[in-house]
Amino acid sequence: MIYLDNAATTKTAPEVVEAMLPYFSENYGNPSSIYTLGGTSKKAVNRAREIIAASLGAKTNEIYFTTGGTESDNWAIKSVAEAYKDKGKHIITSKIEHHAVLHTCEWLEKQGYEVTYVDVDENGIVKLDELKKAIRPDTILISVMFANNEIGTIEPIREIGEIARENGILFHTDAVQAYGHIPINVDEYHIDMLSASGHKFNGPKGVGFLYIRTGLKLRNFIHGGQQERGRRGGTENVPSIVGIGAAAERAFANLEERQNKETQLRDYLIAQIQEKIPYCRLNGDAVKRLPNNVNFSFQFIEGESLLILLDMQGICASSGSACTSGSLDPSHVLLAIGLPHEIAHGSLRLSLSEENTKEEIDKTVEALSGIVERLRSMSPLYEDFIKKNR
Amino acid sequence: MYSEKVMDHFQNPRNVGEIENASGVGTVGNAKCGDIMRIYLDIDENQIIRDVKFKTFGCGAAVATSSMATELVKGKTVQEAMEVTNKAVMDALDGLPPVKVHCSLLAEEAIHAALWDYAEKNGIKIEGLKPPKADIHDGEEDAAEEY
Numbered sequence: 001m002i003y004l005d006n007a008a009t010t011k012t013a014p015e016v017v018e019a020m021l022p023y024f025s026e027n028y029g030n031p032s033s034i035y036t037l038g039g040t041s042k043k044a045v046n047r048a049r050e051i052i053a054a055s056l057g058a059k060t061n062e063i064y065f066t067t068g069g070t071e072s073d074n075w076a077i078k079s080v081a082e083a084y085k086d087k088g089k090h091i092i093t094s095k096i097e098h099h100a101v102l103h104t105c106e107w108l109e110k111q112g113y114e115v116t117y118v119d120v121d122e123n124g125i126v127k128l129d130e131l132k133k134a135i136r137p138d139t140i141l142i143s144v145m146f147a148n149n150e151i152g153t154i155e156p157i158r159e160i161g162e163i164a165r166e167n168g169i170l171f172h173t174d175a176v177q178a179y180g181h182i183p184i185n186v187d188e189y190h191i192d193m194l195s196a197s198g199h200k201f202n203g204p205k206g207v208g209f210l211y212i213r214t215g216l217k218l219r220n221f222i223h224g225g226q227q228e229r230g231r232r233g234g235t236e237n238v239p240s241i242v243g244i245g246a247a248a249e250r251a252f253a254n255l256e257e258r259q260n261k262e263t264q265l266r267d268y269l270i271a272q273i274q275e276k277i278p279y280c281r282l283n284g285d286a287v288k289r290l291p292n293n294v295n296f297s298f299q300f301i302e303g304e305s306l307l308i309l310l311d312m313q314g315i316c317a318s319s320g321s322a323c324t325s326g327s328l329d330p331s332h333v334l335l336a337i338g339l340p341h342e343i344a345h346g347s348l349r350l351s352l353s354e355e356n357t358k359e360e361i362d363k364t365v366e367a368l369s370g371i372v373e374r375l376r377s378m379s380p381l382y383e384d385f386i387k388k389n390r
Numbered sequence: 391m392y393s394e395k396v397m398d399h400f401q402n403p404r405n406v407g408e409i410e411n412a413s414g415v416g417t418v419g420n421a422k423c424g425d426i427m428r429i430y431l432d433i434d435e436n437q438i439i440r441d442v443k444f445k446t447f448g449c450g451a452a453v454a455t456s457s458m459a460t461e462l463v464k465g466k467t468v469q470e471a472m473e474v475t476n477k478a479v480m481d482a483l484d485g486l487p488p489v490k491v492h493c494s495l496l497a498e499e500a501i502h503a504a505l506w507d508y509a510e511k512n513g514i515k516i517e518g519l520k521p522p523k524a525d526i527h528d529g530e531e532d533a534a535e536e537y
Contacts, residue, residue: 302452321424341423381421
C-alpha cells in the first residue's frame with residue numbers, strides 16, 4: 001500500500017501509542033482525584049499541555065484540550081459570537097474554510113449574525129484588500145485558516161493577525177493542517193485563538209486543542225466540572241491527551257528536517273506529474289504551500305473513478321469531486337479558486353508523509369499516468385476535445 | 391460502498407468506444423454535475439440493436455450503469471430497449487447507493503436520447519419515447535427527497 005492521504009489522517013506513531021498505553025492500564029486515575037494515582041494522570045495531562053504551549057510560544061493555561069479540530073472551531077467561533085454580541089454581530093471568514101468553520105458561520109447567520117466570506121485569488125490566498133474592506137465597526141471576529149486542507153495554500157496569517165489587531169478584532173485560525181507541519185508562533189502572528197487536531201500529525205484521533213489567548217472573555221463551552229479551567233467540563237481523555245502531547249513533541253523535534261524532506265518529495269511529485277501527464281493543472285500556490293500537499297486537476301476525467309482505480313493499485317488518495325462529497329457540487333475550495341465545475345470534478349489530492357519514498361512517488365506517477373489515460377479513453381469530453389483539435 | 395457487480399462493470403466496462411456512422415447517438419448529463427454519458431447505437435433494418443458503444447465521464451457508478459445499460463439493450467429491438475429502465479439497470483447491478491441513483495437515470499436517458507436521434511433521422515415513431523431533457527439534473531432535488 002502507498003499511503004498518500006496524510007491530510008485526511010496520519011498513522012499514529014508507534015512511540016505515541018507506547019506513550020499512551022500506560023494511561024489505559026496501570027495509570028487509570030482520574031486527574032481530579034487527590035491521591036497519587038490521580039496525580040500521575042494530572043501530571044501527564046499537564047506535561048502534554050506544556051509541550052503544546054511551548055510549541056506555539058503560548059502559556060500552559062492558554063491550551064484547552066478538545067475532541068479535535070471541529071470542536072475547537074465550534075468553540076472558538078460560537079463563544080466569541082456569544083461573548084461579544086453587544087459589541088457587534090459581524091464575522092469575517094474566507095470562502096475556503098473547512099466545513100467546521102463554514103457550517104458554524106452559517107448556523108450563526110441563522111441566529112442573526114452577519115458573516116462576510118472573503119474571496120481568495122487563483123492560488124487560494126485570501127485577498128487582504130477585500131478582508132480590510134469587509135471590516136465594520138461591529139466586526140467581532142476574523143477566522144481564517146492557517147493552511148488549506150485541500151490545496152495546501154498557506155495563508156498570510158501574520159498580515160491577517162496584524163489587520164485584526166489594528167482594528168481591535170479577535171483573530172481565530174484553524175491550524176488543523178498546519179500545526180505540527182510548519183512553525184507557528186501565536187504572538188508573532190497575533191493569533192488570539194487557534195484550533196488543532198492530534199491525528200493530523202501522527203497523534204491519535206478524537207483529541208485536539210484550542211489555544212485561547214489570556215484575557216479573552218469567553219463563556220464556558222461545556223458546563224460541568226472544573227476541568228480545563230472550568231471552560232470545558234468533563235473528565236479528561238487522559239490517554240489521548242498524552243498521545244497528542246507525545247505527537248507534538250515528536251513533530252517539533254524534527255520539524256525543519258521533515259519540512260525539507262517533504263518539500264523535496266512534494267516538488268518531485270509535482271514535477272513528475274507535470275512531465276508525464278498532459279492536460280493537468282496544479283491547484284494551490286506553488287511556493288506558499290504545505291510541505292506535504294499536492295493537488296492536481298486532470299482534465300476530462302472525474303475524481304471518484306480515479307480514486308477507485310488508484311485504490312485497486314494500493315494507492316490511497318482523495319478528491320474534491322462531487323461524488324466524494326456526497327452532493328452534486330464539487331469542492332467549494334476548488335470553485336473558490338475559480339476552477340470550472342468539470343475541472344474541479346477531476347481533482348486529486350496526494351498528501352505525503354516523511355515515510356513516503358521516491359520509489360513510492362515513481363510508482364504512483366506511473367499508476368496515475370495509466371489510469372488517467374484509461375479514463376480519458378472512455379471520456380466523451382476527451383473525445384470531443386480530440387475531434388475539435390484534430 | 392459499491393456492489394461486486396458495480397465494481398466489475400466499472401473495472402471491466404463492456405462496450406466502451408464509438409461507432410462510426412451510428413444509427414443514433416445520445417449524449418446526456420452535464421460536466422457541471424460531474425457526469426456525461428454518450429451512447430452510440432447501430433440499429434438494423436428490422437429495428438434490432440446490433441451494436442452499442444458508450445463513453446462516460448463520471449464516477450464509478452456512472453461508468454458501471456453505462457456499461458450495464460449497453461449490455462441490456464444489445465440485441466434487443468428498439469421497442470424492447472424502451473423497457474430498459476433505470477430500475478432495470480440498478481437491479482442488474484445489484485443496486486446502487488442512494489446518492490448514485492441519478493447515475494442509473496442518466497443511463498436510461500442516454501439510451502432514450504440515442505433512440506430519439508435514431509427515430510428522428512429515420513422519421514419513425516417509437517412508442518413511449520419522449521425527447522431528451524436539456525438537463526438530466528432538472529428536478530433532481532425533488533427526487534432526492536424520496537430516497
